[in-house]
Amino acid sequence: MEVVSLSDLGPVLAATLGPVLGFAVASMRYHHLDTxxxxxxxTQSNRETLQEATRQFKLLSTSLAEHRQETKEGFKEMTANLTDARERIARIEGNMGITPPPTKSDGQTTDQAEQ
Incomplete structure (x- = not known):
């Protein structure tokens, strides 16, 4: 058997390891581009989601402001109607001579205050 030195194996190693290293580099490059x-x-999906969320927030804010305004107007109208109703009831009671119910004094119940 003949003795083989490392210098004799150089071309064989280059011929076998060269394509393997080339494949490894190409594979890493492909993985990098894919990443x-x-x-x-x-990033594009996140941008689109953020834009949609911002648009929906603006619509909701506008809707909420309109609802708040309608609620305030309804409250003012209800308060005015309630005040008018109280005034009418007071006038009717006054015209009919209805007196307000007796109030509780210190330590007395309603029944004791009536007597």
Whole structure:
């Protein structure tokens, strides 16, 4: 058997390891480019989601402001109607001679105040 030195194995190693290293580098490059595309898609999706959320927030804010205004107007109208009703009841009671119910004094119940 013949003795083989490392210098004799150099071309054989280069011929076998060269394509393997080339494949590894190409594979890493492909993975890197694929990762960049994925990141861009995620970033674009996040931007679109943020824009949609902002648009929905503006619509909700506008709707909420309108509802708040309608509620304030309804409250003012209800308060005015309640005040008018109280005044009418007071006039009717006055015209009919109805007296207000007796009030409770210190330590007395309503029944004791009537006597």
């Amino acid at each position: 960049l595309k994925t990141r861009e898609l995620i």
